[in-house]
Amino acid sequence: MAMRDLVTGGAACAVPGSSSSSNPFGALANAILGSTMKAQDLKGLPESRVTVPTASLDLRPEDQFATIPGSEYENQLYQHADSQNSEFLRGFRSASHGSFEDAWGEVHRPPILPRAGVREIEGHFTEFEQIYDGGVNSNIHQIWDGPPQRVLSSYLHYFVNSDRDRTGFRPTALPALGLSESDKRCIRDRSCIMARHIFADKNEQYINEQVSSFLHCLDIDNNHLIRGPMQGPYAELEEYWNNSQTVLRPTVPHPADSWISEFSQQRASGDPEAWAHSFEKQHGANGWVSEFGQEQAQLLSAGQLGGSNLSSIAAMEQTRMLAHTLAQNNDPKFQNSKFLQFVSKMSRGELIVDDNQIKPATETISGDWANEFHMQYDKKPLEEHFSGELFHGANTWVDEFSKQHRQEEVDDQWVTEFSKLHVQDWAEEFGQQVAEGTFGESTTDRWAEAYDDYLDEQLAAKPKSSASSGVYVFSDMNPYVGHANPLKVGQELFRKGLLSEAVLALEAEVLKNPDNAEGWRLLGITHAENDDDQQAIASMMRAQEVDPTNLEVLLALGVSYTNELEQAEALRYLYKWLQNHPKYKPLASPEQSTSLFHADIARLFNEAAQMSPEDADVHIVLGVMYNVSREYDKAIQSFETALKLKPHDYSLWNKLGATQANSVHSEDAILAYQQALDLKPNYVRAWANMGISYANQGLYEESVRYYVRALAMNPKADNAWQYLKISLRFASRTDMLEACDSRNLDLLQKEFPL
């Protein structure tokens, strides 16, 4: 009851009466309604401009209303019914029973549907009028100011853990994006109540842990969980409850008998807090309180943190329990239930408003071993350890891929091109690498092992081509849909470095204005910085469709395809960039675009660089191109030149770092990444790249910390999860593989603070 007492006082979350939301559905509904209702307008309301409808038989003047017999009865009942005082009721009943009957009888008239006219009334129904006005005026659009829980959550974890960090907390301004108090209350109350229905079989502790960990993820004060429906001071009900405990209970099969007996015992002992005590005992009494007391002192809200620390312990336990429960139910429907996965993800911190990640875990791992390959490819010394069986694995994948391609009939240039061209390229390259490989025995096996496992997993998971097909995949639940100006919000979020959140806002923008090239471009850039090249490419393709000559878009596509090791595509877009550039247009002859050779393009860009050595972009493109051809020293030179012109371009620092890492200058790379991160602390890609650099230097444990940091900022960076897994194996931390598989960021962050 304690928790509910808290909330029964306040109204629920939304503004009363503001019924319409301004999301596109709302707009669409209005559009549809507007047209479908026209005919009926005429029938229903001759003057269809209904601002103040006339004729009000229904709402009697205020004074009359106040004297309705029975209304005072209602008030008294309101105040006293809870007391359940039978004597009072008896007396009361005889006193005014009749008057209510009058009221009820009075209202029993032929129903007239009121067409309002409230505004004509001079009464004091101010509240009602407000509500009514709000309701009537459908032009008032209520925006569900979407709580970017994911970001918020990551930040809180970051904050809480930062005390133990060597680097300390970077005061990254927490944006004013938080859940409102009423949102929190909604989530807390509703999840508490729903959990009780859904986890009917589970004991109280389980339910509470389930809820706490979920709430914890949203940073909602969960010190006031409902302990059970029967906390009321009603002797009558207590009796029923006790009866049901002792008499009826055995008739209902219940798996948690031990809990029941424990609970009844405590009920019997008459100590309503007994349960709480036992819970505390189980969780080491108030140990956590003192343990974290120091931290609390430094924080804004001691209570809040206290709650979250307790629940973070519960969260770990609970995740296992949930996984266990789900695994136990063999019904494939439950295995596939989006809701249960939703709950499970929420409890793991992947959160309530998640994207189309609400899918079976096998799918979220997603089918692009291309990324994996890419990653290993980056690690020159290691890639050479692949054995013949890997080759075999690759072929299998190719078959699989083309099979699926046929099945899905995705008429998609990229897929076609990909399956025809690049797989073979890779295969050849693979063979070459294997052939000329020089092996370090000890690591070979582990790599092969890790990679085999990975391949098995991928094959088992049936690669989904949609993610890698160049088709943009939108998030399912997007709080920014319906926002008045999502582009502006997106730009702001991007500027603040809240990339995952910016993605949502920008998606809302391009849903609203699919022809906004800038929206698509920024979305692409955001994805790229958030370490998701597939989505980045898909966005940029859309941007390019809208605005085929946008230089930034063309350059970005060139870079993204380079990252995805798709040389031909990369060259094509870089060439287009040149073709469309006002200054360098003359350099590009149209006939050349059909047969693009790397050397030719490189020559063209060198010419361009000579033409205007002060143009950083040309140097950037050159750097990218030398990356394609793996002339890393030249690439580094180009980027360094560009950086002299644009020293504050964080993405340029990252490019330099990536190139240095590729050219086995991983120590230098770390310095470059650090520059990028100093300029943009939330640059997920740079954090992940930092991890790669450490891994390249054999500092696996160190690399894990950076991957985890990157993932805390963007849990959807699938590549980083794979890197993390491999680094964990190398660091001989296989004990944490489970946490990695279940994407338990809480645990990982705790284990590997930065």
Next chain:
Amino acid sequence: MANSSSRVSLEAGEMPVFKTPFNGYAVRFSPFYENRLLVATAQNFGILGNGRLHIIDLNPAGGISELCSFDTADGIYDCAWSESHDSVAVAAVADGSLKLWDAALPPSSNPIRSFHEHAREVHAVDWNPVRRDSFLSASWDDSLKLWTLDRPASIRTFREHSYCVYSAAWSPRHADVFASASGDCTTRVWDVRDPGSSLVIPAHDHEILSCDWNKYDDCFLATASVDKTVRVWDVRASRAPVATLAGHGYAVRRIRFSPHRESLLMSCSYDMTVCVWDYRTEDALLARYDHHTEFAVGVDMSVLVEGLLASTGWDELVYVWQHGTDPRAIS
């Protein structure tokens, strides 16, 4: 791009299914038109987000199309048709409000009413089928409220339950009698002319999520509970249930008596199935429909077409089918 399609109109020969953008919460057949239904939905499983009420029509060809829809700033947990106006519907909104829309009016004059008295989520509404001028709301603030369209405030509040009230059901015979089901593990029977409840049935030892009256025998009442069972009660002898229907694997979310056959019941559950029961027969479970892929939370039986059933669930689908046929079958 799941959220770009706000409605799906199905053509002839396609499945009699309606896809809602949000998670389904309730479905109700119109008492006026045999082909019209009301569907209540909520975003994010009703935990946070918007809501939408759909009015949908079954096409003669076999598909389902949307007539119109209404948006709310919070999820809609339940809905009911007006018994007096064929175009009016009421929705139980999670923000504690009740909203009424008239589909015959233009969007600018909708909703026609918005009542906000409940301190917490409104979980159920039921329109009085006898008097036809009033409806009840049941809320997580432990109370029920009685409303009419022509008053700006509720006529009465019924406060006896000590936990969330999940369901309210008017008696189909008596204008003033209704039943309520609550998380306090009791079902109560009320007469609005009396100050307090006239009967308390400790019907289950877990929360009770739904109740409904028998449409032929005014003494019989069914309750559905988190304990996975449905129980049928005789209010004249409420010490023990007349029947206990076991068969659902999780909490039973909603129960409805058939308007056509006295002992027929329909239920849906968190086990994702919809069941049809005859509580008078030994093997009470007549049919189990397994068509939903998430929790099934809304069911209804048509008053105008015997055997026509509807269900909705968190898989964002509304099914309408004839009892005995496969809901997923092509019509």
